[in-house]
Amino acid sequence: MxxxxxxxxxxxxxxxxxxxxxxxxxxxxELSQQLQNKAASVTDMLKRLAEKKLINYQKYKGVVLTSRGEKLAIKIIRKHRLWETFLVEKLSFKWDEVHEIAEQLEHIQSDELINRLENFIGNPRFDPHGDPIPDSKGQFNFLKSKPLSQFNQKGNYLLTGVSEHSKSFLQHLTSVGLKIGDSIKVDELNAFDNSYKVTINKKNIQFFSNKVASHILVVLKK
Amino acid sequence: MxxxxxxxxxxxxxxxxxxxxxxxxxxxxELSQQLQNKAASVTDMLKRLAEKKLINYQKYKGVVLTSRGEKLAIKIIRKHRLWETFLVEKLSFKWDEVHEIAEQLEHIQSDELINRLENFIGNPRFDPHGDPIPDSKGQFNFLKSKPLSQFNQKGNYLLTGVSEHSKSFLQHLTSVGLKIGDSIKVDELNAFDNSYKVTINKKNIQFFSNKVASHILVVLKK
DNA sequence: GATAACATTTAGGGCAGCCTAAAAATATAT
DNA sequence: ATATATTTTTAGGCTGCCCTAAATGTTATC
Incomplete structure (x- = not known):
């Protein structure tokens, strides 16, 4: 179907x-905000999706995906992330340029295409933003990274991903010299505004607002 | 726009x-047949396209593209052929497998993407079916090939392309051992049903119906 | 030139996906 | 517990793109 x-x-x-x-x-x-349309339009569509058994929907109670709907959602995410990786690795796009194009490419229908593409780009497990790419069965290889803002301690961290993909945010990270895989040492926590003074890759000193820290995904290095 | x-x-x-x-x-x-819909639907759409200045349309008189419409059409064809080439050259699809996928990919919007893709696949001038790929300005490098059925003479020909892209036709050509660039020597013309007896690449003897010959594009070798 | 055959358009309607305005349900505050 | 604020749904309507049936224009035939 x-x-x-x-x-x-x-x-x-x-x-x-x-x-x-x-x-x-x-x-x-929440959905209407994400999809940039009106709540009434969302209600409309939720009824159709429920009829197709893609979601479980009860009036006024919110919505959850059925396993069928979740499989489909994961497949779309898989395609999005594989195309992003292709664009960056093979066509030399920058990580802040690929989101919109991948939003279109993720809807191309062909399992054969996506599997060959995956192989062509070397079966990557993470996309250019550090997000895990589910395999063709829908399984994620997940790392339990969290936003830097959730660690309330100094220490050494590894940047594994970001939770915000806007061009302006990604360009900000690039401008402070930060990319996936870099080390971040938290030198000072400012309790007043929850901002951070950090050292990137042992030499580059920077300040992160709480907002920035909330979109940086890290794991604590032991 | x-x-x-x-x-x-x-x-x-x-x-x-x-x-x-x-x-x-x-x-x-003619259009409704090509687009697999009904004539009334076509009339509907032609009015809209005319309002957008993409076509010149007069009731009952048929339709022609404006230069704006033609530029757009050529751009879509350019994208289609570049994606087909990518699929065959980089992802190892066969020439009879790529049409449907390219029908989807041709609608992806991004000039930057298509130009980078073109460069990535080595600026090809012809797609896997031998069709010329227009450049980013919309210029074709054209060869004046014609259907084999239009040459009413024996002789040596070079297969430069095909004018029918269906899976069944392409698989037929593959099964008789024919691909772009092969030589075709016409040994006999049968006046009764306009069929051909030919030798492919100097050793493989085959018969072409007129229908097959009408979809094989060739140039006469001198 | 009349008539038949064919091509094209009009009229009226359906469905997907969106909208606004108003009503109903739920959550929050007092 | 009631009043208020917020969220969600309903009702009715619009546009894009498709349809069928009927009307009209064009072309071919005698």
Missing amino acids: QFSVTEENYLKAIYMLRENNDGGGVGTN | QFSVTEENYLKAIYMLRENNDGGGVGTN
Whole structure:
């Protein structure tokens, strides 16, 4: 069965919002914000998706993906991340230039294509933003990284990913000299505004606002 | 200005049908057949395309592309052929497997992407079916090849392309051992049914029906 | 030139996906 | 517990793109 680009985008949005929302269903308002449309339009579509057994939906109670819907959502995410990797690795795009193009490419229908593409780019396990790429069965190789802002301690960290993909944020990271795989040493925590003084790769001293720190995903190095 | 996938497909269809139709505009019926929909739907869309100045349209008189419409059509064809070449050259698809996927990829919007892709695959001038790939300015490098069926003489020919891209036709050519660049010597012309007895690459003897010969594009070797 | 055959357009309608405004349900505050 | 604020749904409507059936224009035939 084939689904429209719009339907696929709803599934992806539900999947991505659920990751934060611990457990509970995703709200209509939340979705309309993510999808840049109105709440009434979302309600409309949720009914259609429920009929197609892609989501479980009860009026006023929010929405969760069925296993069928989740499989589809993961497949779209897989395609998005593989295309992003292709664009950066093979066509030399920068990591802040690929998101919009991948938003289009993720809807191309062909399993054969995506599997060959994966092989062509060397079966990467993470995309250019450090996000894990699920395999063709939908399995993630996951690292339990967290936002830097959730560690309230000095120490040495490894940058494994980012949770914000906007051009302006990615360009900011590039401008402070930061990329996936870099080390970040937290030298000072400012309790007043929750900002950070850090050293990147042992020599580059920078300040991160809490907002920046909340979108930087790290693991603590022992 | 952005156009819908449907609008792009209409422009492409008008462009491709015009190539045969010597001079005159393309008919509504003809288009509905190409686009697999009904004539009434075509009339509907032609009005919209005319308002957007992509075509010149007069009721009952058929349709021609404006220069704006033609530029767009050529761009879509350029993208289609570059993606087909990518799929065959980089992802090892066979020439009969790429058409449907390229029908989707041709609608991806990004000039930067298509130019980088072109460079990545080595600036090819012909796609896997022998069709010329227009450059980023819309210029074709054209060879004046014609269907084999239009030469009414024995002689030596070079296969430069095909005018039918269906899986079944391409697989037929593959099965008789024929690919772009092969030589075809016409040994006999059968006046009764306009079929051909030929020798491929100097050793492989085959028979072509007129239908097959009409979709094989060749140049006469001197 | 009339008539038949064919091509094209109009009229009216359906569905997907969006909208606004108003109503209903739920959550929050007092 | 009631009043208020917020979220969500319903009702009704719009546009893009498709359809069928009927009307109209064009072309071919005698």
